[in-house]
Amino acid sequence: MKFEIVTPRNTRRILVFAIALLAGFIMTRLQLEGLTDAGRLTLGIFTTAAVLWILEPFPLYVTSFVIVILEVVLLGRPGGPLGLSSTGYSIFLHPFFDSVIVLLLGGFVMATALKRYGLDQRISRAILSRTGTGPRRVLLGMMVTSAFLSMWLSNTATTALMIAVAIPIVSAMEPGEPFRKAIILGIPFASNIGGMGTPIGTPPNAIAIGILAQMGLRLSFIEWMFRSVPIVIVLLIVSWLILCRMFPPRIEHIDLHFKDQGAMGRKPKFILVVFACVVALWLTSGWHGIPSAIVSLMPLVVLFGLRLLRDDDLQDLGWGILFVVGGGMSLGIAMRESGLTEWIVGLLPFQSMGTLGVLIVFAVVAAVMTSFISNSATANLLLPIVVGVSALEPTTAAVAVAIAASAAMVLPVSTPPNAIAYGSGLFKVRDMALAGGMITVVSMPVIAMFIYLFF
């Protein structure tokens, strides 16, 4: 296909890119006390990355590769400021096939298989068919289903699936029925919340685990879930109460009559067995000793090997997300190796604050940032810093920030699920801002308290 390079959009892209490089360059020129040469150069890279991830002139994964190029050119040359050997630059590339990337990859493969064989729909209906007909219970059922699915599928896929389920239900209600909004808002909110629940639920979780692993701190699948699932449950209930209060139902019954899906075929049954085995192995990795990343490769071998998934599926796996995560971890390595993390942490006035106070501050910063920019980009920029704060144990800090990065749901741009729901045209931005804003505000102390009290 023919294409032209000079278009108005590309001009804007190039302009923003130039601004990002310029901003980075200016940062490297500042005389900052206590920062080494390597630290100054890394601050420049960090600034460029931040501008690109905030303004998004191009997809987020492109920025990941900009980071790697800058890291190697500025820091990674032999005899460069980090004093690396001629092959030493590969430390910046390793994160792209880090164990947490492999873990995510396996999660993506499982999610694709569940979808390909209609199991996502079956699971959602299995849960929803048990909710009864009371409107509040139906909403709770929708939210529990969304949260459960988004622990394993992407938050985006979950929202798309569940809104498609909800549209016929909502369309059958009177146009003035306030509870329509509760249902359509409940789905993206629950998907955002459910994503917190597992290491593969949403990229910030994986980034946190990856950054901790770089420091030699291991956080297993089940250890993550011990910390996150109680928060998921509390936030889900809080969100449900808020929605029921803000949009009280006038109707008394909601009929959820689904078409009979027929018996499950052999292939879907097999996929379900594979899924159950993989989850079981993920959760028990401390006991059998096989790292969860390696468990992740098993469904890949089985499902592609037996041609239950095909080459098309491999291409659609979500490589872009993996590269966004890899880029964040690569940036994290440069920040620590160059001493930039330590230097930034030294500037923060945390000495006088207690642990809980620091946790709340970070959770709020994460939530404010992710209201406007991508959750993963926020995690990429914040996590390398928070794990260096001496007032906090790194694992505690990383988990709190990663979870807080999923908690902001004020605007349609805050998360992809919010944007999808907004496309339904069934609510105004104001509705989302009020309900989502309340959830966001409540979630900050909830997250900080849980993490503080229990770990």
Added chain:
Amino acid sequence: MDRDDSQGQERARLEHCPECGSVEMRNNLYFCRGQRIRVYVQCIRCGEFVTRYTLRGYTSNKSYESLLRGLRDTRLTSGKRMLRIVEGFGKSVAEEYRHVLELVKTKQDDRRIEEIIEGDYPDSLE
């Protein structure tokens, strides 16, 4: 591709029956699990096989619901990008549809469809 990137490169062409030249067609959709959906186009006037299309994407007139189906395959971390997709989608389908009808009327490409494909879109040949 973004609409403003495609100025001056667009074409439109009405499908004609190779036998009788009619433009009235019937679409027969073939579904087989594990394969891409294929559309066999048949001439209504003479019943002749006209062409086969292999489906990559499907958008119904209920475009939000089609979008939801498409998004079940999507992994995206940027809310901004998702909002652009969602907001642009319904509007762009309807808009592009009207635009194509207009193009077919006013500046139709007179080459045969396979000539256009061979010339500019060789990837699409099967």
